[in-house]
Amino acid sequence: MEKDPKTTSALNPQEQYLMDLIPDKDPLIREIAFLTNHHGRPFLGPQGGMLLAILAMMKKALRVYEWTGAYGYSTLWLTKVLPQESQYLIGTIADENLRLISNYLKRAGLQSRTRIEIADGPTHIAKTEGTFDLIVLDLQQERSKLSSWLDILPSKLSPGGIVFSLGNLPAGVGTSQSKNLTVSAIEMYNHRMFNDPRFISSLLPLSEGILISWRTDRES
Numbered sequence: 001m002e003k004d005p006k007t008t009s010a011l012n013p014q015e016q017y018l019m020d021l022i023p024d025k026d027p028l029i030r031e032i033a034f035l036t037n038h039h040g041r042p043f044l045g046p047q048g049g050m051l052l053a054i055l056a057m058m059k060k061a062l063r064v065y066e067w068t069g070a071y072g073y074s075t076l077w078l079t080k081v082l083p084q085e086s087q088y089l090i091g092t093i094a095d096e097n098l099r100l101i102s103n104y105l106k107r108a109g110l111q112s113r114t115r116i117e118i119a120d121g122p123t124h125i126a127k128t129e130g131t132f133d134l135i136v137l138d139l140q141q142e143r144s145k146l147s148s149w150l151d152i153l154p155s156k157l158s159p160g161g162i163v164f165s166l167g168n169l170p171a172g173v174g175t176s177q178s179k180n181l182t183v184s185a186i187e188m189y190n191h192r193m194f195n196d197p198r199f200i201s202s203l204l205p206l207s208e209g210i211l212i213s214w215r216t217d218r219e220s
Contacts (some may be wrong), residue, residue, distance in 0.1 A: 022046045026080070028108055031188055032073045035100075035208055044166060048207040049077040052136065052164055055212070057081050059162055061133035064088045067121040068138040072101035072165075078136070079110045090116040091124040122148035131158040137165040139186070140208075146189040154198050159217040163199070165189075169209025 025046060036043040044052065056064070056078055064086060066075060075090060082088060092098050098116050105111040117124065122145055125135070137149065137156055153163055168190055186209075193201045193213050201213040 018029040018047055019122075022050070026076065026108075028104055029073065029076050032071050032076065032104060035071055036073060041070065042167065042208045043078070044074045044210075045207045048166070049074065049211055051204075051206070051210070053077050053081045054163065055162055056134055059133055059160075059212065061162075062086045063132045063158075064134045064136070065125055065128070065132045065156070066090045066136040066138075067092075067125070068101075068136070069093045069097060069140060070138055072104040074112075074136055074138070075101055075114070076104055079105060079108070079113050081114065084113075085128060086113070088114045089128060090114055091119045091121055092116060094118065121145060122152050125156050128156075131156055131161070133158055133161050135161070135163045137163065139165055139189070144185070146185045150189060150192050151184050152202065153213075154196070154215070157215045159215055161215045163211070163213040163215070165211045165213070167208050168203055168211040169205060 005196075029049070033043065033046075058085070062083060062085065063081060064078065066078070067086070068074065068090065069092065078089065090101065090141060090154060092101065095118065098118055101116055102111065105114060121137075125132075136144075137152065139146065139149075157163060168186055190201075190203060190211060193199055193211060195219050198216055199213040200216060204210045204212065
């Protein structure tokens with residue numbers, strides 16, 4: 001099996017084992033991974049991508065919202081498994097991100113399955129009508145807006161819906177390292193999600209921390 005376009009020597013034995021378990025992947029997804037690695041950006045990774053796809057299929061998600069500052073890695077994983085009748089709205093931060101994501105979706109023949117807009121994340125989802133079955137958040141670009149996301153999420157996620165957020169375990173969390181504003185913001189986000197009775201959450205040590213939060217039918 002061809003390896004990912006990343007120096008495998010940088011992987012520890014457990015990471016290498018997980019990488020080797022994954023069958024040959026979509027060449028477009030591999031290309032996005034190469035581009036992301038080349039630019040030194042954190043991203044979902046194949047284990048995280050497969051987990052996201054499984055959750056979307058198990059949930060049978062029909063309305064999906066994604067906020068991303070990335071190049072389309074999670075978007076392609078999701079678009080391939082969502083039902084034909086699904087509505088998939090993507091908010092992103094810049095023209096370059098929109099161009100790259102649109103290009104990869106077009107090459108995959110999936111551009112008609114999504115709508116991509118440049119917008120402010122929390123404001124974008126707040127003004128969108130209705131609720132979503134699945135919300136995917138790339139928090140790498142949203143450190144200063146985490147409290148806004150926390151205020152919006154409960155009202156925009158349907159009961160039984162899932163929030164899948166990335167970047168929830170930044171360097172320094174849980175150690176004696178002095179906290180900076182980024183670490184403090186992520187810790188605040190995690191603690192509020194874990195203690196909110198409207199959500200049941202689990203934090204996985206993949207892709208710099210994946211926080212999965214399931215929306216119950218309880219109110220705060």
